[in-house]
Amino acid sequence: MSNPRTLKEWIAFTALSLEGTVASPRREAELLLRAFYQEDSLWILRNDTMIVEETQRLYEWVMRRAAQEPLEYICNRVSFYSQEFFIQRGALIPRPETELLIEQTLAHVNAYAALNVVEVGIGSGIISIVLAQYLPHARFIGIDISGDALAVAQRNIENFGLSDRIELRQGSLLSCVEEAIDVVVSNPPYVANNAVLEPNLSYEPNVALFGGSVGDEILQELLLEVRQRRIGLLCCEMGYDQKEKIEASLNDFKIQSLEFYKDYSGFDRGFILRLEDE
Numbered sequence: 001m002s003n004p005r006t007l008k009e010w011i012a013f014t015a016l017s018l019e020g021t022v023a024s025p026r027r028e029a030e031l032l033l034r035a036f037y038q039e040d041s042l043w044i045l046r047n048d049t050m051i052v053e054e055t056q057r058l059y060e061w062v063m064r065r066a067a068q069e070p071l072e073y074i075c076n077r078v079s080f081y082s083q084e085f086f087i088q089r090g091a092l093i094p095r096p097e098t099e100l101l102i103e104q105t106l107a108h109v110n111a112y113a114a115l116n117v118v119e120v121g122i123g124s125g126i127i128s129i130v131l132a133q134y135l136p137h138a139r140f141i142g143i144d145i146s147g148d149a150l151a152v153a154q155r156n157i158e159n160f161g162l163s164d165r166i167e168l169r170q171g172s173l174l175s176c177v178e179e180a181i182d183v184v185v186s187n188p189p190y191v192a193n194n195a196v197l198e199p200n201l202s203y204e205p206n207v208a209l210f211g212g213s214v215g216d217e218i219l220q221e222l223l224l225e226v227r228q229r230r231i232g233l234l235c236c237e238m239g240y241d242q243k244e245k246i247e248a249s250l251n252d253f254k255i256q257s258l259e260f261y262k263d264y265s266g267f268d269r270g271f272i273l274r275l276e277d278e
């Protein structure tokens with residue numbers, strides 16, 4: 001193909017470059033061009049004869065996408081709960097199913113209470129930020145073991161004007177929180193270390209994906225800390241195959257209620273654990 005000049009030619013060139021690496025090259029090409037110009041699909045249709053400037057930067061985007069880097073890392077934007085967040089390598093790209101964790105959490109807390117909420121593994125900050133929008137009287141501590149993830153969370157928290165309600169701390173699980181905690185929410189890493197993953201996942205931080213040789217080790221440690229600290233409510237995402245093991249580990253916990261929820265594909269994806277006051 002000769003050097004692309006117009007938007008239409010760039011879409012054709014991008015689709016060609018993505019062939020064999022993504023499932024729908026044409027659609028992905030349009031998404032990339034839309035992200036590059038921050039425009040919608042109608043704009044693309046109406047401007048297909050426009051001469052493209054900044055071709056060097058666009059060419060770099062196409063080559064990165066052709067190497068299977070997720071578009072979110074290339075354009076530094078991700079949509080979650082109908083809002084736009086900053087994202088970059090070093091923090092996990094939020095997944096649609098995590099919106100269910102938010103809905104489940106909101107369904108189990110009092111929206112008007114002055115709750116102390118701790119998020120374990122805050123990553124880009126999306127969970128605490130959305131919860132803070134819906135729980136106006138709650139205060140949040142967001143913990144992550146990764147400084148790179150905390151830097152992304154910090155930027156998003158500032159962008160949403162929530163720095164006075166979401167405090168960030170670097171540490172493992174609940175070790176850096178001495179304050180009383182009403183609710184723990186977490187989407188911990190829960191994939192087994194030896195799992196074979198799609199190539200695009202290689203761009204995401206291992207520490208955000210892998211939870212140990214079985215996969216649920218971090219989650220199990222979190223359960224123990226929640227019990228030791230006598231925390232009333234834990235809202236947690238988990239792997240599709242971890243329900244039975246979690247149920248078994250909770251055998252000797254004093255449980256008020258335990259509800260599992262499924263994701264959009266019908267797989268077990270998380271649980272809400274309410275412990276009895278001891």
Ligand SMILES: C[S@@+](CC[C@H](N)C(=O)[O-])C[C@H]1O[C@@H](n2cnc3c(N)ncnc32)[C@H](O)[C@@H]1O
Pocket residue numbers: 091092093094095098120121122123124125126127143144145146149171172173187188189190207208209218
């Ligand atoms: C699956 S990601 C979730 C990120 C974000 N909350 C979301 O839902 O998109 C898990 C996060 O837990 C962090 N993490 C891993 N091990 C941890 C630990 N022991 N203590 C605290 N955070 C941890 C990772 O750095 C990562 O940001």
